[in-house]
Amino acid sequence: ANMEFYLSQVTRAQEEERKRVAREIHDESIQSLATLALGIDAIARGKEKLSEDVLRRLKGLRAETDSILDGLRCFSHKLRPGVIDQVGLVAALEILTEELNKENSVKTSLEVAGSERRLTPETELALFRIAQEALHNVKKHSRATEAKIRLKFIRSKVKLTASDNGRGFELPDTLSDFATEGKLGLIGIQERTRLLGGKLLVRSWAGRGTTVVVEVADIQGMKG
Ligand SMILES: Nc1ncnc2c1ncn2[C@@H]1O[C@H](COP(=O)(O)OP(=O)(O)OP(=O)(O)O)[C@@H](O)[C@H]1O
Ligand SMILES: [Mg+2]
CATH class of the missing domain: 3.30.565.10 (Histidine kinase-like ATPase, C-terminal domain)
Known part of the structure; x- marks a missing residue:
C-alpha cells in the first residue's frame, strides 16, 4: 500500500512538473526566441547598409531561430497537450x-x-x-x-x-x-x-x- 501511495504521488507530481515545464518553455523560451527573431528582422530591415553576405547570414540565423521555435512548440505541446x-x-x-x-x-x-x-x-x-x-x-x-x-x-x-x-x-x-x-x-x-x-x-x-x-x-x- 505504501508503494502504491508513493507511485500515485509520483505520477501526480510528474504531471504537475510537466505542466510547469511546458508553461516555462512557453512563457520564457518561446517568448525570448520570438523577440530574438524580431531583433534579427530589425537588423536586416534597418537603415544601415548591409552587405549581401551579412544579409544572407542574417537570413540563415532567422531560419534557424524559426526551426528552434517550431521544435520548442512541438515539445511543449507533447508535455501538455492542451x-x-x-x-x-x-x-x-x-x-x-x-x-x-x-x-x-x-x-x-x-x-x-x-x-x-x-x-x-x-x-x-x-x-x-x-x-x-x-x-x-x-x-x-x-x-x-x-x-x-x-x-x-x-x-x-x-x-x-x-x-x-x-x-x-x-x-x-x-x-x-x-x-x-x-x-x-x-x-x-x-x-x-x-x-x-x-x-x-x-x-x-x-x-x-x-x-x-x-x-x-x-x-x-x-x-x-
Ligand atoms: N512494445 C514493446 N516491445 C518490446 N519490448 C517492450 C515493449 N514495451 C516494453 N518492453 C520491454 O519492457 C521493458 C519495460 O518497459 P518500460 O516502459 O516500463 O521501461 P523502459 O521503456 O525501458 O523505460 P522508461 O519507460 O522508463 O523510459 C522495456 O525495457 C522493454 O524491455
Ligand atoms: Mg518505456
Whole structure:
C-alpha cells in the first residue's frame, strides 16, 4: 500500500512538473526566441547598409531561430497537450499517430469503434498518456513495423488497446519488478489505470509482438 501511495504521488507530481515545464518553455523560451527573431528582422530591415553576405547570414540565423521555435512548440505541446481539452481524445490520438507516421519508423494506425463521446478530462489525459508511453515503447524496444491504437467506446466502458507486431519481451512476475531497474513506463501505465479504477492487461509473445489493454468505466456513458 505504501508503494502504491508513493507511485500515485509520483505520477501526480510528474504531471504537475510537466505542466510547469511546458508553461516555462512557453512563457520564457518561446517568448525570448520570438523577440530574438524580431531583433534579427530589425537588423536586416534597418537603415544601415548591409552587405549581401551579412544579409544572407542574417537570413540563415532567422531560419534557424524559426526551426528552434517550431521544435520548442512541438515539445511543449507533447508535455501538455492542451489540444486534448479542446478537441478531445480521439483527435489528440490522431495527431499522435500522425506524428509517428511522419517519423517513418513504425507504421501506426488509429481505429475508433463504438459510439464516440467525450470522457472526463482526467480520463482523456490519462488514456492519451498511456497511448503515448505504449507507442514510445514500440518505437524504443519492439523493432515492429506496425503499431495500432484502438479505442473502443462500449456502453459504460472505454477500452484502449496498443499493439505492435514486434519482437515482444518476457514479462516479469509483476510490473513493479521493472521499477527496481529504473524502468517506469509500464508502471506509470499501471498507475494511471489504477487511479482511474480501471483494468490493465499487458501481453507479449516472443517474436509476435506486444499488446497493452486498458479498460476504464465511463460514468458519463452510463448516464447517457
Ligand atoms: N512494445 C514493446 N516491445 C518490446 N519490448 C517492450 C515493449 N514495451 C516494453 N518492453 C520491454 O519492457 C521493458 C519495460 O518497459 P518500460 O516502459 O516500463 O521501461 P523502459 O521503456 O525501458 O523505460 P522508461 O519507460 O522508463 O523510459 C522495456 O525495457 C522493454 O524491455
Ligand atoms: Mg518505456
